Amino acid sequence: MREMKKLFVTGGAGFIGSAFVRLALEEIPDCQIINFDALTYAGNLDNLEGLDERRHRFVRGDICDDDAVLAALEEGADAVVNFAAESHVDRSIHSAGDFIRTNVLGTQVLLDAARERKVRRFVQVSTDEVMGSLPERDDAFFTEESPFEPNSPYSASKAAAEHLCRAARHTHGLDTVVTRCGNNYGPRQFPEKFLPLMLSNAMCDEPVPVYGDGRNVRDWIHVEDHCRAILAVMRRGRAGETYNVGARNERRNVEVAESVLNALGKPPSLIKFVKDRPGHDRRYAINPAKIERELGWRPLETWESGLEKTIRWYKENAEWVARARNGAYREYYAKQYGTT
Numbered sequence: 001m002r003e004m005k006k007l008f009v010t011g012g013a014g015f016i017g018s019a020f021v022r023l024a025l026e027e028i029p030d031c032q033i034i035n036f037d038a039l040t041y042a043g044n045l046d047n048l049e050g051l052d053e054r055r056h057r058f059v060r061g062d063i064c065d066d067d068a069v070l071a072a073l074e075e076g077a078d079a080v081v082n083f084a085a086e087s088h089v090d091r092s093i094h095s096a097g098d099f100i101r102t103n104v105l106g107t108q109v110l111l112d113a114a115r116e117r118k119v120r121r122f123v124q125v126s127t128d129e130v131m132g133s134l135p136e137r138d139d140a141f142f143t144e145e146s147p148f149e150p151n152s153p154y155s156a157s158k159a160a161a162e163h164l165c166r167a168a169r170h171t172h173g174l175d176t177v178v179t180r181c182g183n184n185y186g187p188r189q190f191p192e193k194f195l196p197l198m199l200s201n202a203m204c205d206e207p208v209p210v211y212g213d214g215r216n217v218r219d220w221i222h223v224e225d226h227c228r229a230i231l232a233v234m235r236r237g238r239a240g241e242t243y244n245v246g247a248r249n250e251r252r253n254v255e256v257a258e259s260v261l262n263a264l265g266k267p268p269s270l271i272k273f274v275k276d277r278p279g280h281d282r283r284y285a286i287n288p289a290k291i292e293r294e295l296g297w298r299p300l301e302t303w304e305s306g307l308e309k310t311i312r313w314y315k316e317n318a319e320w321v322a323r324a325r326n327g328a329y330r331e332y333y334a335k336q337y338g339t340t
């Protein structure tokens with residue numbers, strides 16, 4: 001396939017989108033990126049600091065606004081890569097409306113615009129959560145054939161978005177590909193998410209809240225390994241296919257909290273078990289054999305190397321953390337966990 005040189009990235013001011021933009025600029029030396037992001041509470045222009053303005057243009061806009069999307073895509077693109085989403089399960093439990101609007105309606109607006117502007121490929125960044133929860137047995141894994149069984153409003157909205165991609169391909173012949181990844185960790189992740197929540201609280205000697213019995217299992221991957229997988233799928237994935245992305249790195253939540261505390265030299269007594277999240281999925285575990293076999297993708301970070309790099313970034317960027325933990329985040333935190 002001809003190299004993808006003009007990219008239209010949505011949600012590129014968020015955690016994974018900003019890592020993808022950095023990686024694409026590095027890996028595809030002559031690519032040009034339009035980064036289209038509404039800058040919700042999770043979007044942060046600090047995440048784009050230092051990018052080459054001749055090759056990366058930021059446009060503030062909402063993916064549900066078809067006129068704004070068509071205008072920003074006026075010159076077409078080789079690929080649309082859709083990261084824009086409401087992404088936090090806990091928030092979807094309090095209120096699902098924004099999730100349906102952005103993740104479902106917004107994806108359809110982008111699919112229509114991609115067709116109208118004759119974009120070569122549409123990449124939908126999805127999640128393992130669309131496949132529901134696995135039993136605790138260690139021989140059960142998600143594959144691309146696992147049925148859709150989304151259990152939260154967040155995962156249901158992401159599943160709906162995948163269906164819309166499938167329909168755009170089947171009905172209109174749009175070239176769509178889907179990636180489904182597990183829990184990401186790395187620099188610039190908004191502190192409401194599990195790992196940066198542990199890190200940022202522990203760094204301030206505040207208790208680190210862990211849901212329920214702490215034995216829920218997640219499959220962790222460093223954000224740059226996820227982004228390398230998305231690049232591989234964008235460039236070489238087969239049209240219409242879904243690719244699971246995982247680093248074969250299952251961890252119980254309480255083990256993750258212990259690793260973080262240990263790495264920071266903080267006592268395990270900071271762990272505070274709190275009331276479980278309603279409908280909390282027990283276990284996610286991804287079989288990534290298809291992307292490994294077809295595209296030769298492999299994660300480059302181990303859990304140890306990735307965690308060490310991540311912790312170093314949070315220590316060196318205390319101001320970023322302090323700004324992210326201000327204002328609206330404080331209100332959200334008090335509602336979710338009380339004022340510990």
Ligand SMILES: NC(=O)c1ccc[n+]([C@@H]2O[C@H](COP(=O)([O-])OP(=O)(O)OC[C@H]3O[C@@H](n4cnc5c(N)ncnc54)[C@H](O)[C@@H]3O)[C@@H](O)[C@H]2O)c1
Pocket residue numbers: 010011012013014015016017036037038039040041042043044061062063064082083084085086087088102106125126127128158180181182183184185190
């Ligand atoms: N974080 C994970 O572990 C994980 C795992 C698998 C898949 N994903 C998926 O990857 C994508 C990115 O996740 P993330 O963790 O970086 O999320 P994030 O919440 O950090 O970033 C989302 C970005 O989308 C933007 N956005 C939200 N609504 C928008 C709208 N209506 N129009 C334009 N921009 C909008 C936000 O401003 C923000 O910059 C999401 O689609 C998510 O479902 C995330």
